[in-house]
Amino acid sequence: MALNFKKETFREDYTYSNSDAAIKRFPFPFPEDQYMYSVNIEPHTKGKQGTVCEFTFDIDEHYVAECLDKKITLEQDPGRYKALPHMMDAQWDFVELTMEALAQDYPEHFSLKKQGLIWTWENKPLGIKDTFTFGDTSTLATEPFDYIGRQLQGDFVLLDHRDETLYADAGIVTSQADWSLAFNVGMSWREWHGPVPRATELGVMDRALKYLLNLQIGSPVRRLNWTMTVNPRLDTSPENYPHWGGERNTVNAENIGDLIHLRVELQTLFRLPRSNAIVFSIRCYLISLKDIATYPRWAKRLHRVQKTMHPDLIEYKGMTKFHPMMVDWLAKFDDGETLAIGTQPE
Amino acid sequence: MSMINVKVAAIEQVTPLVKHFTFVKEDGSSLPAFSGGSHVVVSIDIGGRVHRNPYSLMGSPMENEAYHISVRRQENSRGGSVFMHENVTVGMPLKITYPMNLFSLAKKGRKHILIAGGIGITPFMSQIADLKRMGANYELHYAFRSPEHGAFAAQLKESCGDHLHCYIDSNATRLDLEALLSDQPLGTHVYVCGPSPMVVATLETARNLGWPENHIHSEQFLSPPIGEPFKIQLARSNIEIQVSAEMSMLEAIEAAGVEADFLCRGGVCGRCELDVLETDGALLHNDHFLTDSEKASCKKIMPCVSRAKGERLMLDL
Numbered sequence: 310m311a312l313n314f315k316k317e318t319f320r321e322d323y324t325y326s327n328s329d330a331a332i333k334r335f336p337f338p339f340p341e342d343q344y345m346y347s348v349n350i351e352p353h354t355k356g357k358q359g360t361v362c363e364f365t366f367d368i369d370e371h372y373v374a375e376c377l378d379k380k381i382t383l384e385q386d387p388g389r390y391k392a393l394p395h396m397m398d399a400q401w402d403f404v405e406l407t408m409e410a411l412a413q414d415y416p417e418h419f420s421l422k423k424q425g426l427i428w429t430w431e432n433k434p435l436g437i438k439d440t441f442t443f444g445d446t447s448t449l450a451t452e453p454f455d456y457i458g459r460q461l462q463g464d465f466v467l468l469d470h471r472d473e474t475l476y477a478d479a480g481i482v483t484s485q486a487d488w489s490l491a492f493n494v495g496m497s498w499r500e501w502h503g504p505v506p507r508a509t510e511l512g513v514m515d516r517a518l519k520y521l522l523n524l525q526i527g528s529p530v531r532r533l534n535w536t537m538t539v540n541p542r543l544d545t546s547p548e549n550y551p552h553w554g555g556e557r558n559t560v561n562a563e564n565i566g567d568l569i570h571l572r573v574e575l576q577t578l579f580r581l582p583r584s585n586a587i588v589f590s591i592r593c594y595l596i597s598l599k600d601i602a603t604y605p606r607w608a609k610r611l612h613r614v615q616k617t618m619h620p621d622l623i624e625y626k627g628m629t630k631f632h633p634m635m636v637d638w639l640a641k642f643d644d645g646e647t648l649a650i651g652t653q654p655e
Numbered sequence: 656m657s658m659i660n661v662k663v664a665a666i667e668q669v670t671p672l673v674k675h676f677t678f679v680k681e682d683g684s685s686l687p688a689f690s691g692g693s694h695v696v697v698s699i700d701i702g703g704r705v706h707r708n709p710y711s712l713m714g715s716p717m718e719n720e721a722y723h724i725s726v727r728r729q730e731n732s733r734g735g736s737v738f739m740h741e742n743v744t745v746g747m748p749l750k751i752t753y754p755m756n757l758f759s760l761a762k763k764g765r766k767h768i769l770i771a772g773g774i775g776i777t778p779f780m781s782q783i784a785d786l787k788r789m790g791a792n793y794e795l796h797y798a799f800r801s802p803e804h805g806a807f808a809a810q811l812k813e814s815c816g817d818h819l820h821c822y823i824d825s826n827a828t829r830l831d832l833e834a835l836l837s838d839q840p841l842g843t844h845v846y847v848c849g850p851s852p853m854v855v856a857t858l859e860t861a862r863n864l865g866w867p868e869n870h871i872h873s874e875q876f877l878s879p880p881i882g883e884p885f886k887i888q889l890a891r892s893n894i895e896i897q898v899s900a901e902m903s904m905l906e907a908i909e910a911a912g913v914e915a916d917f918l919c920r921g922g923v924c925g926r927c928e929l930d931v932l933e934t935d936g937a938l939l940h941n942d943h944f945l946t947d948s949e950k951a952s953c954k955k956i957m958p959c960v961s962r963a964k965g966e967r968l969m970l971d972l
Contacts, residue, residue: 395762395763398690398762402688405688469762470756471759471761471762471763471869472869519925523755523918523925523926525657525752525753525755525918526687526689526753526754526755527657527687527753528656528657528753582687582688582689582690582754583688583689583690583717584690584762585693585756585759
C-alpha cells in the first residue's frame, strides 16, 4: 500500500501532526502502571500488519518531512555525522541492510537492482536514483553511511565490537533526546551510559551489554525507550539547546495538551556481517498529550506512570519544569479503573 | 535459534587427518556474508542424539555462495568428528547456525601477528582474506607436525607469499615465541589458535613481555570432555536429569526436552551460563568464559563443557 507523505515541519511553526491512523499505531511504551528501567529487549521479529514493527525499518507518513528536517540539521551542523576510519566495512554493511530491507518491504517506494557489485538504488519519495559499486566509496558522492542515513527516518550509530565491549565509532544523529554524537563518538558502552541514573546500580547496563555482545547475524532485537518533549521537535540536541530549552517556559495549564509530546524511541539493534559491528537504530515517534487522550486507556495508564515516576528519572528526562502540571492534566482522564497489562490503545 | 539449512557440496581429504567440507544453501540462495575469524555451529544427528560442534569458516568473507570448514578427526572425541569424517557425504542436508565471531581482527591494529598450530589454521584462513583486502600489515606463523600435516601450506604460500612462515616439527624448525614477540612495533596485535600448550605459551610469553591484554587474542574451542556420570536438578522445570559419561550437561538438558540458551557450545561465548542454586560437590569448570573467582564461587556454570561430581547440583532453569 502506498503511503501518503505529509508536508509538515518539526521546528519554528511546528506544523507536525499525526493522522488518526498514525495515532492508533503509535508505539505506546507503558504496559504497566509503574515504570522502571529493565533490560526490555525482545527479538525484532515481524510484527502485525500496520504496526511499527511490521517491517525491519518503519517508514510512515512523516518520512519525507523528517528527511527534509534531517537535511536542514546536517547543513547547519555537519558534526551530526561522524564515522571513524576503521568503520568503513560497517558503513557498507549498513548500506546493504537498509537498502535490501526498504526495497523488499516498500517496493512501491524503493527499489534496488544488483548486477554483481554494481547496484542501482532508487528512492521515489525523495527523487533519488544512483548507480554505484558496492564496496567502492569513490562511486558515491558522500560516504556510504552518510548517503543512505539521510534517506531514513531516525538516528543510527554503528558500534564497533572490540575489547569485550562496544564503541560508538560512527553515527548520523539528528533527532536525539538531548545527547551529543560529537561528545559520545569513540566512547565505550560504560562511558556513554555513565549519566543514566539508577540503571547502573540495577545491573541493567552490564546485563544488556553481555546480551548484545552475543547478538547474532539475522536475529536483530528491539526495545522501546521514551521521554517527553515540548513541541514536536526532532532536533532536541545539546548543540541546539538555546533553540529548544526555553520552550519549556511556554507550557501552561491551557496549552499543555498540545505542547507536551510523548517521545518514544523504537530502538533496534542488528549485527552486521562483514564488519562484526552492530547498528543501533533509534527511530523517534512523537505524539501530543491531547492525541494520547483520544484513547482513554492510554491516558489513564500515562497518568499512573507519571504520578509514580521516580524523581531521579523526572530530572534525567528533563521533565521537572512541567511534570506536576502534566500529572494534573492527565488526572482528569483517570477514573481509577483497573487496567490489564498491555500497551494496546483500546 | 535461527538456523540455516545447507547441504554438503564437496568433501576433500586435505591431510591424513583433515577433511575440508563445502556447504551451500539448500535452496540455492546466497549465504550471509561474515567477518574473518567467524565460526558456525554444525548440528549432526548421531543415532538420534544431536551433536552440535563449532567450526571456523575458512573461505573468503566476500564469497557468499559457499561456506568452507575443515574438520580434524579426533580419535578420543565423543564421535562428532569421526561422524563428520565417516558418515557425512556429498549432498547430505545439515543445519548450521548463522556465523558468529568470537575471534575478530582488531581493526585499529597497526600490525597483526597470527600464530597457528595444526588445525588452528582455520580461523586465520578467513582473517587473511580480510587483512589482504584492507591492505593490512600482517605475518602468519604456521606450525605443524610434518609436511603431510601442513593442511593448507601450499595454498597459503600462494596467497600470503612472504607473509607466511612455516615451522615443521619433523624438520626440527620451531617457532621462537620469545624472539617473535619481543621485537614488534607499538600497536601490534597477536592472535593464536592451536593446541592448548601453544595457546598458553603464546599468552604467557606476550604477557611476560608486557603486551597489553587487549592486544592479545586467542580462540580455543573445547569439546565437551568425557567424564563421570552425574545428576542435575532443574529448579524451574522441576525435573532431575542424568548426565551420562559421554554427554555434556547442555546436551542432557536438551535431550530431556528443556530449552536452554546456547551459542558457541565450546566454552567461549558465555551465552549458556546457568545460575547454580545448590551444590554439594565440586563443579568441574572447563570453560574459558568465567573468571577464576567466578569459578571458585560455585554460583555459575557453563553447561556446554563443564561437569560436576557429587549427588546434588540444582540449576536455575
